[in-house]
Amino acid sequence: MPEKKSRKSNRKVFLFALSTCIWCRKTKALLDELGVKYDFVDVDLLEGEEKERVRNRMRKFNPQMSFPTIVIDDEVCIAGFDEKRIREELR
Amino acid sequence: MKKIGKYDYEPSNEEIDRVYQKLKKEAESGGYFLNPDEEFTKLLVKSLLINEKRYGYWACPCRLAEGEKEKDLDIICPCIYRDVDINEYNTCYCGLYVSKDAYDKKVPITPIPERRPPEEERKKLRETKKELPSQLPYPVWRCTVCGYLAARDSPPDVCPICKARKERFERFI
Numbered sequence A: 001m002p003e004k005k006s007r008k009s010n011r012k013v014f015l016f017a018l019s020t021c022i023w024c025r026k027t028k029a030l031l032d033e034l035g036v037k038y039d040f041v042d043v044d045l046l047e048g049e050e051k052e053r054v055r056n057r058m059r060k061f062n063p064q065m066s067f068p069t070i071v072i073d074d075e076v077c078i079a080g081f082d083e084k085r086i087r088e089e090l091r
Numbered sequence B: 001m002k003k004i005g006k007y008d009y010e011p012s013n014e015e016i017d018r019v020y021q022k023l024k025k026e027a028e029s030g031g032y033f034l035n036p037d038e039e040f041t042k043l044l045v046k047s048l049l050i051n052e053k054r055y056g057y058w059a060c061p062c063r064l065a066e067g068e069k070e071k072d073l074d075i076i077c078p079c080i081y082r083d084v085d086i087n088e089y090n091t092c093y094c095g096l097y098v099s100k101d102a103y104d105k106k107v108p109i110t111p112i113p114e115r116r117p118p119e120e121e122r123k124k125l126r127e128t129k130k131e132l133p134s135q136l137p138y139p140v141w142r143c144t145v146c147g148y149l150a151a152r153d154s155p156p157d158v159c160p161i162c163k164a165r166k167e168r169f170e171r172f173i
């Protein structure tokens, strides 16, 4: 049986958020609570080319462009503050 | 790419409070209810004030605004998705407006799926604005926020039901 890798520590977690969105805020709080290391970007605070670039990247994972969007290891995408799924994926 | 979350504008607590009270009163007089979690709701009010400063209108706090009013018309708070979402899920997308049951804490307020169509679809929708030839003595205007209908030469400046502004009306018949 393949060794199950530690789910939390080895995973690359990226959060697309909005600074004004309260569900995004709750998502950040939950990730902090779980002790997950993650990078995030508040897309509404970006401008010009950088904003376009981030939007294009996000669209690939979540064409609906809804916030928050969590991307894990560039493959798993969790759209919305789905507490149960976040806990399952990142426990 | 890490970006420290910060606001580009900080409304004062007094301002947030004042707008919160006003919104609450207006909502209740129109048969709507604000989220009873006051802390949560005030954060959303703060976000609306930030967006007002940023864009010049109350762009929905939980959606990415384009900053062009024409493209954001559907998500100016209250957005055109509010009423259907309250009916189906007991809350609007952000959790600012909720159903009576949610207000009375009979049902929980949870995150809900995004109902707004994706960018491409919205663009198509905007471009295929239907021209409705009419034999009626007056055109009928529909408030996209609450569905109120008015048969008159032009839409009212403010919707008498939900207080949405004139630009939120569309020709219905």
Ligand code: SF4
Pocket (backbone or CB within 6 Å): B044, B059, B060, B061, B062, B075, B076, B077, B078, B079, B080, B081, B082, B092, B093, B094, B095, B096, B097
């Ligand atoms: S009604 Fe709710 S979902 Fe719609 S714009 Fe306002 S806060 Fe956002």
